[in-house]
Amino acid sequence: MRTILFTGKGGVGKTTVAAATALQCSQAGLRTAVMSTDPAHSLADSFDVDLDGSLTEVAPRCWATQLDATERMETNWGEIRGYLRDVFDWAGLDEVEAEELSIIPGLDEIFALTDITAFERAGDHDVLIVDCAPTAETIRFLSLPDILSWYMDRVFPMGRRLTQSLGPVVQRLAQVPVAGDEVFGAAERMYRQLDGVRDLLRDGDRSTVRLVVNPEKMVIAEARRTYTYLSLFGYRVDAVIANRILPEQVTDPWFSQWKDAQVRHLETIDEGFAPLPVLRAHLADAEVVGVDRLDELGASLYGDREAHGVLIDRDPLRIERRGDELVLSLDLPFATKADLDVSRSPEELFVRVGPYRRAVLLPDSLRRREVAGASLCDGVLDITFS
Ligand SMILES: Nc1ncnc2c1ncn2[C@@H]1O[C@H](COP(=O)(O)OP(=O)(O)O)[C@@H](O)[C@H]1O
Ligand SMILES: [Mg+2]
Numbered sequence: 001m002r003t004i005l006f007t008g009k010g011g012v013g014k015t016t017v018a019a020a021t022a023l024q025c026s027q028a029g030l031r032t033a034v035m036s037t038d039p040a041h042s043l044a045d046s047f048d049v050d051l052d053g054s055l056t057e058v059a060p061r062c063w064a065t066q067l068d069a070t071e072r073m074e075t076n077w078g079e080i081r082g083y084l085r086d087v088f089d090w091a092g093l094d095e096v097e098a099e100e101l102s103i104i105p106g107l108d109e110i111f112a113l114t115d116i117t118a119f120e121r122a123g124d125h126d127v128l129i130v131d132c133a134p135t136a137e138t139i140r141f142l143s144l145p146d147i148l149s150w151y152m153d154r155v156f157p158m159g160r161r162l163t164q165s166l167g168p169v170v171q172r173l174a175q176v177p178v179a180g181d182e183v184f185g186a187a188e189r190m191y192r193q194l195d196g197v198r199d200l201l202r203d204g205d206r207s208t209v210r211l212v213v214n215p216e217k218m219v220i221a222e223a224r225r226t227y228t229y230l231s232l233f234g235y236r237v238d239a240v241i242a243n244r245i246l247p248e249q250v251t252d253p254w255f256s257q258w259k260d261a262q263v264r265h266l267e268t269i270d271e272g273f274a275p276l277p278v279l280r281a282h283l284a285d286a287e288v289v290g291v292d293r294l295d296e297l298g299a300s301l302y303g304d305r306e307a308h309g310v311l312i313d314r315d316p317l318r319i320e321r322r323g324d325e326l327v328l329s330l331d332l333p334f335a336t337k338a339d340l341d342v343s344r345s346p347e348e349l350f351v352r353v354g355p356y357r358r359a360v361l362l363p364d365s366l367r368r369r370e371v372a373g374a375s376l377c378d379g380v381l382d383i384t385f386s
Helices: 014-027 043-047 068-090 097-099 107-122 135-174 181-202 217-232 253-271 291-302
Strands: 001-007 032-036 055-057 062-066 127-131 207-213 237-245 277-282 316-321 325-331 340-343 346-351 356-361 371-377 379-385
Touching: 001 014, 001 107, 014 032, 014 062, 014 291, 032 043, 032 107, 043 062, 043 291, 062 253, 062 316, 097 325, 107 127, 107 181, 127 316, 135 217, 207 217, 217 237, 217 325, 217 346, 217 356, 237 253, 253 277, 277 291, 340 371, 340 379
Parallel strands: 001 127, 001 207, 032 062, 032 127, 207 237, 237 277
Antiparallel strands: 055 062, 316 325, 325 379, 340 346, 346 356, 371 379
16 A cells, blocks of 8 residues: 655645545546544545545545544543543542543544554555645654654663562552553554554655645745655655646736746745655635545646656665765755754664654664764765764
């Protein structure tokens, strides 16, 4: 199954483009599912149908669904919530407050992530289109598998041993509710699922991300940062989609400055994001709602390209030999030295860009070597191991 994620600033047309792409894929004969991780649930508005947590066929071979986070929370996370409720209760919070606190922020996004692998395992679809929440949430969401597994790898096994041996003592002494095996079991299950999601998202054959932008300064600035962070986490972007371009037919002088600005911004996008292909869609003469209008937009957007194809194939993390040295290269497009921080432990390389950090597990070939130097040039971080 091929997974394509769409992200971008709020209102740029993510949902519209995701829905249009799904229709293109289904018309190419592929069994296509489209789901939204955005709690705003506009996928239903876009297709102009009612959607729920099940799959609704919106066009031949094209099914859409909207995640029911509350329901998923109960089935996947019930044990942990129960435990948290006990802790809050012990801490003297009343029931209503405890109930609110035990809804962990961002959990619905974790469920959406694990849904991706559930689709793959079920094997009922050839393509899964994911309409993501606005950028900030999406990056947090895509960084989750990495952060959580790093944390769980180190802290979790120890935590479990500790509570196992100290459990009865702690319970007698302080009466703090100690997490039982079922809580650890649930956490471990979640962790394994997230690991699977991360593998899927890093595998360029199985999934890529498309950045949706409008030819506007602030939108492009945000897309640049998104591209940097996605690359940091090893997720592959295979296209930029420039949406809402004013068409030639608009000749009203009121729009002439807008049109000039758009031409300039489109050049910036082409240059800045190269070698990514930049797909274009015009501002339609009305809202793009319903299968017919989405179809039109999808056809003009992809032209002769295959909507489900990998539009550019490049691994953001590469290791190559240069003479006696090995060089680990990490694409960090648009990153500057000022927001970059690199350090290493014997086994890992820690790379921080702005607020985000990634721990790259070093392969055996690099662990025994010393770092001889690092450079950031044209959006590529090169770490030389001697
Ligand atoms: N190319 C376009 N031409 C005209 N209207 C568009 C176009 N793309 C999106 N829209 C409209 O803009 C609004 C916001 O689009 P939407 O896809 O919901 O954005 P997002 O998911 O990024 O928040 C919707 O009403 C949609 O119909
Ligand atoms: Mg949307």
